[in-house]
Amino acid sequence: MINQRRLSRRVLLGGGIGLAGLASNLLALQLVPKGAQASSAITKISAIADIPRTAKTSNKALAVPASFATLPFINPVEPLSIGFDPSELLVTSEQGTVSKLASGQTLREFTLTVTPKTILPAAGQQFKALAVNGRVPGPTLRATQGDHIRINFTNNSNIALGMNFSGIRSNANDALLKFVDPNASIVYDFDAEFFGLYLYQGFKLPLAENLIKGLYGMLIIDPPTPRPKATELFMMLNGFVFSPITQPLPSSNQLYAINTVAYHYIRNPITGVTANQLVRVYLANVTEFELLNSFHLHGTVFNIYRSGTSLKPEETDSTVMLGPAQRAILEFTFKLPGQYMFHTYQGECAEKGCMGMFNVQ
Amino acid sequence: MTNQRRLSRRMFLGGGIGVAALASNVLSPQSAYASPAISHTADIASINAMSNNATGQFSNAITRLSLSARASGLPFIGGDVDPTLNGFDPMKILTDFDGGKVTKLANGQILRDYTLISTNKDIFPAPNQKFAAWAYNGRVPGPTIRATLGDHIRVHYINKGDAAHGIHFHGIHAGNVDGGFQSIIPGSETFYEFDAAPTGVHLYHCHMASLATHIVKGLYGFFIIDPPQPRPKALELVMMMNNFTFKPITIGSTSDLYAINTVAYHYLKHPIPARVNQLIRVYLGNIVEFDNLVGFRMHNNLFNFFPTGTGTQPAEMTDSVMMCQGQRGILEFTFKTPGQYMFRSIYSQATDKGFLGAFQAV
Numbered sequence: 001m002i003n004q005r006r007l008s009r010r011v012l013l014g015g016g017i018g019l020a021g022l023a024s025n026l027l028a029l030q031l032v033p034k035g036a037q038a039s040s041a042i043t044k045i046s047a048i049a050d051i052p053r054t055a056k057t058s059n060k061a062l063a064v065p066a067s068f069a070t071l072p073f074i075n076p077v078e079p080l081s082i083g084f085d086p087s088e089l090l091v092t093s094e095q096g097t098v099s100k101l102a103s104g105q106t107l108r109e110f111t112l113t114v115t116p117k118t119i120l121p122a123a124g125q126q127f128k129a130l131a132v133n134g135r136v137p138g139p140t141l142r143a144t145q146g147d148h149i150r151i152n153f154t155n156n157s158n159i160a161l162g163m164n165f166s167g168i169r170s171n172a173n174d175a176l177l178k179f180v181d182p183n184a185s186i187v188y189d190f191d192a193e194f195f196g197l198y199l200y201q202g203f204k205l206p207l208a209e210n211l212i213k214g215l216y217g218m219l220i221i222d223p224p225t226p227r228p229k230a231t232e233l234f235m236m237l238n239g240f241v242f243s244p245i246t247q248p249l250p251s252s253n254q255l256y257a258i259n260t261v262a263y264h265y266i267r268n269p270i271t272g273v274t275a276n277q278l279v280r281v282y283l284a285n286v287t288e289f290e291l292l293n294s295f296h297l298h299g300t301v302f303n304i305y306r307s308g309t310s311l312k313p314e315e316t317d318s319t320v321m322l323g324p325a326q327r328a329i330l331e332f333t334f335k336l337p338g339q340y341m342f343h344t345y346q347g348e349c350a351e352k353g354c355m356g357m358f359n360v361q
Numbered sequence: 362m363t364n365q366r367r368l369s370r371r372m373f374l375g376g377g378i379g380v381a382a383l384a385s386n387v388l389s390p391q392s393a394y395a396s397p398a399i400s401h402t403a404d405i406a407s408i409n410a411m412s413n414n415a416t417g418q419f420s421n422a423i424t425r426l427s428l429s430a431r432a433s434g435l436p437f438i439g440g441d442v443d444p445t446l447n448g449f450d451p452m453k454i455l456t457d458f459d460g461g462k463v464t465k466l467a468n469g470q471i472l473r474d475y476t477l478i479s480t481n482k483d484i485f486p487a488p489n490q491k492f493a494a495w496a497y498n499g500r501v502p503g504p505t506i507r508a509t510l511g512d513h514i515r516v517h518y519i520n521k522g523d524a525a526h527g528i529h530f531h532g533i534h535a536g537n538v539d540g541g542f543q544s545i546i547p548g549s550e551t552f553y554e555f556d557a558a559p560t561g562v563h564l565y566h567c568h569m570a571s572l573a574t575h576i577v578k579g580l581y582g583f584f585i586i587d588p589p590q591p592r593p594k595a596l597e598l599v600m601m602m603n604n605f606t607f608k609p610i611t612i613g614s615t616s617d618l619y620a621i622n623t624v625a626y627h628y629l630k631h632p633i634p635a636r637v638n639q640l641i642r643v644y645l646g647n648i649v650e651f652d653n654l655v656g657f658r659m660h661n662n663l664f665n666f667f668p669t670g671t672g673t674q675p676a677e678m679t680d681s682v683m684m685c686q687g688q689r690g691i692l693e694f695t696f697k698t699p700g701q702y703m704f705r706s707i708y709s710q711a712t713d714k715g716f717l718g719a720f721q722a723v
Contacts, residue, residue: 171661291653291654309678
């Protein structure tokens, strides 16, 4: 019943993708002993590599409406080099260094380092961030359900903080127990128990003024049977306040973005997506000082998988609302070539940078 | 199918729960609902003893957090509120379910009689922070009224406060017992009578104008209706996300303090004892005034979420839920390993003003 009122994947996929891979996409999540995951994990490692990474961005096809010229931060000049490119963040995830534990379980090791870094969410707008691995958001970490994850974490900031991973069911990594002093390191160890789209976030009170510095990133745990092949994009809804944060706390941000740089995907529309090609967006919201944020896509509708913990969509819409720390996986196709905007539905946030574009061939 | 993709209950339950204490589901004045609740009060002492015998890791963690919070100048984090000062203990409110006085009607239907008395009462949501509350039965939130689907509910309401009040129940009832229209003036009383429906976690609250004032001053509580076939046995806890302002209450007031069950940081200073592999069911409600939204986030764990508790299938497995005022839901989860587990608002601002607590799992 639920199934019938959703876009079926067959519709989404159009005719372009072989059906052979689809038979198992409704497999229920079944918990099996860790050891038994090994073979499917191996399959998945190669499957990750097979996912098309064709999406890229280009500033050649820009067709920004003239009325946009008055918006703040719409400056056609991309910020000077800040060590990371939102067009790269969009399509880049890390699978870690892979090895096997004696038990046969796949071990994925990642290195995360927090360092103070001045970034430019817009040209000429300096923000003193705490960047994870030199970028905001931090790297998108990716594993398969059943893997063991090891994070080698170093805190090169000047405050003691912990890194908190959602999606795990163990306190072994609790940010309280494992506060990491400046210039100290620690290892976080946990199992990737349930597939889903999760976050890692710094933990340091007061939360409001520390989380906004950039201490966040996505953790994706893939199901044992991979989701259907798609162009996969990672989008973090975030915001920045340039003035010092004092009480009373600000009621909004001065700049909003998807992956940090205001209007980046307007200046550099996402290309490499063709009509009828399945697109999967991993969407998360870490915007502070806003009760909610959202994502709205023009010209099509998407299936929504809240928290990514189910293989069945809960809803089909062109808008999804997320509170802070909430996530969703969105799946969609474009029926026809053309330019398709996406943006938050909150007018103020959209007009302060949270907007982008697909250029579909 | 939907069920399979969620945390399975079998996994949750593990083997660890003693059955002896659970056998008596007979009608009696205080535990007459078809309760799946596991006694918590009896277990608290032994869990706390086990926690203290553990490595000391947990208390160190809390101390460290408290120190860190104090150092960062967060309000309300220091000191503690003596429950005797308030006349109610947030730890007891968690598991205090009121099944009413139970008798049978001639037609065989179960009748539950409750008495709710509203008074003016000064409470302390944080040390030295006095708030002139209005309270049902001397507590904020008011008593958790609990029944089984189809029971007949009769609430005797007496207003001993100095303003006109009433009780409006969520759920299905006749218009003339809505409680939203009838002002019960100081010194007078009334009865609200209806059949308990539908299954779920509902609210009751005073509906006099200004609504914001009557709510933020404390006139609200849970109204839980159990399904005829009880939910699986669990440690059951009620958590009301609420807030207070220490400024005059007007349109446009802002919140000064956020809490679960009234006292800021109470469950951080006094973590909620729980057992590993024990199914835990939280009845979560949002009565926060002035803010359009509030949310609940659990650290280092995931829960199945049943919006409004009206269904038996979880809508989502997640760690973060968002609710507008008046929304409710049921969370089901277990702790897999011993230790402390934080929970907080999804909003940093509310976390930094008191909405932060922890479980102690042994």
